[in-house]
Amino acid sequence: xxxxxxxxxxxxxxxxxxxxxxxxxxxxxxxxxxxxxxxxxxxxxxxxxxxxxxxxxxxxxxxxxxxxxxxxxxxxxxxxxxxxxxxxxxxxxxxxxxxxxxxxxxxxxxxxxxxxxxxxxxxxxxxxxxxxxxxxxxxxxxxxxxxxxxxxxxxxxxxxxxxxxxxxxxxxxxxxxxxxxxxxxxxxxxxxxxxxxxxxxxxxxxxxxxxxxxxxxxxxxxxxxxxxxxxxxxxxxxxxxxxxxxxxxxxxxxxxxxxxxxxxxxxxxxxxxxxxxxxxxxxxxxxxxxxxxxxxxxxxxxxxxxxxxxxxxxxxxxxxx
Numbered sequence: 001x002x003x004x005x006x007x008x009x010x011x012x013x014x015x016x017x018x019x020x021x022x023x024x025x026x027x028x029x030x031x032x033x034x035x036x037x038x039x040x041x042x043x044x045x046x047x048x049x050x051x052x053x054x055x056x057x058x059x060x061x062x063x064x065x066x067x068x069x070x071x072x073x074x075x076x077x078x079x080x081x082x083x084x085x086x087x088x089x090x091x092x093x094x095x096x097x098x099x100x101x102x103x104x105x106x107x108x109x110x111x112x113x114x115x116x117x118x119x120x121x122x123x124x125x126x127x128x129x130x131x132x133x134x135x136x137x138x139x140x141x142x143x144x145x146x147x148x149x150x151x152x153x154x155x156x157x158x159x160x161x162x163x164x165x166x167x168x169x170x171x172x173x174x175x176x177x178x179x180x181x182x183x184x185x186x187x188x189x190x191x192x193x194x195x196x197x198x199x200x201x202x203x204x205x206x207x208x209x210x211x212x213x214x215x216x217x218x219x220x221x222x223x224x225x226x227x228x229x230x231x232x233x234x235x236x237x238x239x240x241x242x243x244x245x246x247x248x249x250x251x252x253x254x255x256x257x258x259x260x261x262x263x264x265x266x267x268x269x270x271x272x273x274x275x276x277x278x279x280x281x282x283x284x285x286x287x288x289x290x291x292x293x294x295x296x297x298x299x300x301x302x303x304x305x306x307x308x309x310x311x312x313x314x315x316x317x318x319x320x321x
Contacts, residue, residue: 012032029089122178148166203255204252206252209254223243223309224238225238225306226305233266
């Protein structure tokens with residue numbers, strides 16, 4: 001990607017399944033940092049600079065300016081190229097510092113920490129894959145892995161040219177362990193958007209629960225009940241059922257962390273139970289879940305909050321007052 005000052009390489013570049021009409025298509029660019037310490041403010045501040053640089057880049061040449069002087073010119077003084085609106089995020093392995101989080105929130109920079117999903121043992125193993133560890137690998141192995149990672153032909157078959165590299169990555173005691181954990185998380189993780197526009201990451205209790213949600217996501221009638229524990233009020237659970245054909249088919253339970261903006265509101269009310277009910281209705285009445293690419297023609301499905309359950313909870317809280 002080009003910027004006003006120089007070209008930029010993207011660590012991760014994604015295009016959302018759903019695009020907003022009548023505007024440039026959007027892309028999400030993530031800067032990835034593998035530090036074994038907290039990711040600090042300068043890193044996130046640089047991401048903001050990157051966002052401004054690539055979004056405000058435009059091609060203006062001397063020839064195009066000269067063409068504008070001639071009102072009888074044959075063509076338009078416009079550079080024909082695909083334009084995008086870029087959003088930028090920062091991903092790290094450990095945690096972000098408090099100033100980095102505050103700066104990101106105020107400047108709409110996405111933050112993603114693998115510590116939200118990985119257990120400490122996996123993070124420790126990840127950090128142990130250092131330069132010394134890589135130097136102990138054979139040259140042909142490093143070359144094979146490099147070619148595999150750089151190949152954009154998506155050679156994923158078991159008998160493809162990169163079979164040796166894939167087998168090594170799966171069997172290496174450290175790299176294979178990390179990849180195995182990541183695959184397990186990916187299979188059980190769902191990305192959702194709530195009414196406030198915030199992203200939430202839903203983590204299924206097991207693989208069977210994740211499979212059931214994908215199966216029932218092809219239909220309508222999904223309902224959710226949201227609960228939390230006083231011992232860990234930032235971690236909520238979503239229990240999903242389906243009314244499709246058979247009433248109240250239990251799909252399963254998914255855990256997610258409440259977005260910071262909503263937690264800030266709740267904390268201002270001292271984690272009041274009645275306020276929690278109001279927040280559920282206001283921000284979680286509908287949750288749009290991306291379906292992991294299983295239905296390209298409709299890339300998400302909707303979970304509506306269980307209104308009957310919510311009304312019962314509200315009445316119960318009102319009676320306690």
